[in-house]
Amino acid sequence: MDQSYIRNFSIIAHIDHGKSTLADRLMERTQVVSAREMRDQLLDSMDLERERGITIKAQAVRLPYRARDGQDYELNLIDTPGHVDFTYEVSRSLAACEGALLVVDAVQGVEAQTLANVYLAIANNLEIIPVINKIDLPGADPEGVKQQIEQIIGIDASQSILASAKTGEGADEILEAVVKRVPPPGGNREAPLRALIFDSKYDTFRGVVTYVRVVDGEMSVRDKIRIMASQADYETDELGYFNPKMFQTETLSAGEVGYIIASIKDIASVRVGDTVTLARRPAKEPLHGYKPIKPVVFSGLYPINSDDYGNVKDAIEKLKLNDSSFFYEPEISAALGFGFRCGYLGLLHMEIVQERLEREFNLSLVTTAPSVIYKITKRNGEAVEIDNPTKMPDAGHVERIEEPYIRARIIVPPAYVGSVMTLCQARRGIHKSMHYIADKRVLLDYELPLGEVILDFYDKLKSVSQGYASFDYDMLDYRESDMVKLDILINGELVDALSVLVHRANSYHRGRALAEKLKEIVPRQLFDVAIQAAIGGKILARETVKALRKNVTAKCYGGDITRKRKLLEKQKEGKRRMKQVGRVEIPQEAFMAVLRVES
């Protein structure tokens, strides 16, 4: 199709502001799917996404649209993962578009996440069309929300479209606005091929399916393509687009969005942000903005039952096929045995990976508390980076420890500002600024150690603000910090998997709180269990889980034994969820206990 009739756009929205529902309405209006076929929120295809109401993997769907001017247009809707962990992916998805719908909930107003993504869109020079959604709800305040958009984001909101994705109101206006306001893609069809990779997924039968936006030139089936950063060549087997099922075409050319299948077996060679060109006529320069993604949060993953190691390995390898940002390497723990050190883009990414492993591969796993990468300079001048507290060199050899800081933006109603500031203070936050937005909300700017944020910060933030606070962050820099390793001993034995790095100022309090929390989590068993928190061999706190001293079935005759069996089966199942350390059974959640310690 002539480039002037193509429009590429995405939707930016905070979780729950109605992005997926709106996408469904647009597909319905353009009759890509009939109402009958429509499963709710078709774009979010993974179960997990549906449950959590977020999008993990971006997708792209082509909407054929006859506008009011009588002309047929090809609208490409590129969905973006709506979470801070996936900021880089969001930025690449947005780079594939010329415009974006900024969807804001008419009741809740602008949230921190919206802010981060809209800044990305502005940085990518996108035309932004504000859509005020859920205007059918009681309490909807479209005028107030317009004011917020103008004050915080600084764009003109007078042309905002009022919509209700639920009832379908405003859907036609949105499609018209996309045609009229979003510019057609530029790009030169005659130039050497340059296509931006904005996502990929692994298909068991076909290999990697690469999602691209063609910026310049054209490619056809059977062309030999080259992935520029990884310098790998492949022959295309199939080209196509999503409507929303896969639909084959012969070519993809400048301005268009679609997919490539080229018998690529390794998803790691198809990185988001990389450029696809043709082997016979390569482009001189790749597209701007590519950077390899590095994980920032790490944790240990261990099978509860060590016999499951092979299964866990298989599952992790399979998962990795579909998630190039996930990192892993084998690791051994004295307490937990053989397992893996895994790296994630953030906490949500970590939860998603773990949940998928348990759910899709039916594995019982122990996860250790998350850690960030610490940069350590030893007294002998040697520099090391550690992603696991157990790798911390002996304190006597350490000259300096640096930890990563983030810049956090928190938007919260004025009533909760005090409690949010108290929380940030407790997490060693440095207050940078505070702005009132349209009287109803406050934007707080903080610098925080990432290590404090990955310890349950988000849940705490939600709870001190009764769910009203929204939060977003960027990586800032590394700063020197006085960190110490807090160890946990169970019946006198150090359990390496329970060690955490904490700031010295908080260490005493954390140690006590962690020991108390573990006392709650470890069930009473046949023997007393002593739990101690220690720093450098000095015991800070001691708790005891008293043994069960009277626990016997009073009556056990012929029939009772069969009834007892059910209990035995339950106990056996329960033990499957426990890790045996010495003679003590430790439940899975104990290894994450540090996340649940009050600060």
Added chain:
Amino acid sequence: MVKEWFDIIRREMLLWADLDDPNRSRPITTVYIGGGTPSLADDETIWAFLNFVRSEFQVEPRVEITIEMRPGTASGQVIEGYARAGVTRFSVGVQTFNQSLLDSAGRGHTVQQSHDMLRQTAQAGIVSADLISGWPGQTFEQWKADLSEMLSFNPPHISAYEMTFHTGTPFGDRIHNGSIRPHDEECRIAFFEETSRMLARAGYEHYEISNYSCPGLRSRHNENYWKLGDYIGFGAGAHSFVFPHRYLNDNDIERYASTIRAGRLFRRLSDSADHDLFILENLQMALRLTDGADLDLFANRFGMDVRVACADKLAVLIEQGLAQLSDSRMKLTMSGMMRMDSIIEYLL
């Protein structure tokens, strides 16, 4: 009603015997009539039933025949009739001698009825009396008073159970909603230890977690369960164990009865799917006896030598004073007995 019931049981016994001839020739060493309230049956019914058993099956001359007795349900005459019919033991469900505790649970008998039945059954055979400790609100002194009162009747056998609270029972539901509280662990230990102490002083042997007997008068029927002997249960919901299988009858009385009337057994295998679990449930039974379990015999029967399979854990149990091992016999100590369920869970 009761007569009709015994008819169905008889038919089931014949059906079972027809299944497998070798069983018919195995002598019956004990009979236990229990579950529900068999003491509502008149002595003629019991007489007819036991006659049937003696005529259809091989019965050992010194057979032990026990019947469960609820206080207030049978007269002295009926009790004598039971004895004439062949009943040798009377298991009397006293529960407590404290009338207000009985009332609090809505148990349908009085202390006076317990007194009467203990005296009447003592005339007719061996008495095994049940007491329950741990009633909500029961004091330590009240429990000691129950034990003393029981001793004044000199029953040759006493079962002393700790009360359990299942949901669906009045106490269980009240505990669940927080209106009453069960005794704490210290208190339950004190009850248990005092029971063992007082009854030992009175000459009773503590031979199973909840059972005490005068020398030579253990319940042979119950001992057979703990020694993992075979047994066959008849009636709706009855369990059987014919090594190596366990069976379970249908729980629904109507369905059970109509199937038997139609000439078919209604039992299914209830073997544990998990062999380790099967072994442990048997070990759990065997360890209930203060004599403990013979691990050589156990290994022969179940194909697992606990001393090998659980060597490390067994060593810990012994070191912690919870178990003892002498020759091939494994026994739990008093503190081991009290936390037996945790021990089995530990061994899982």
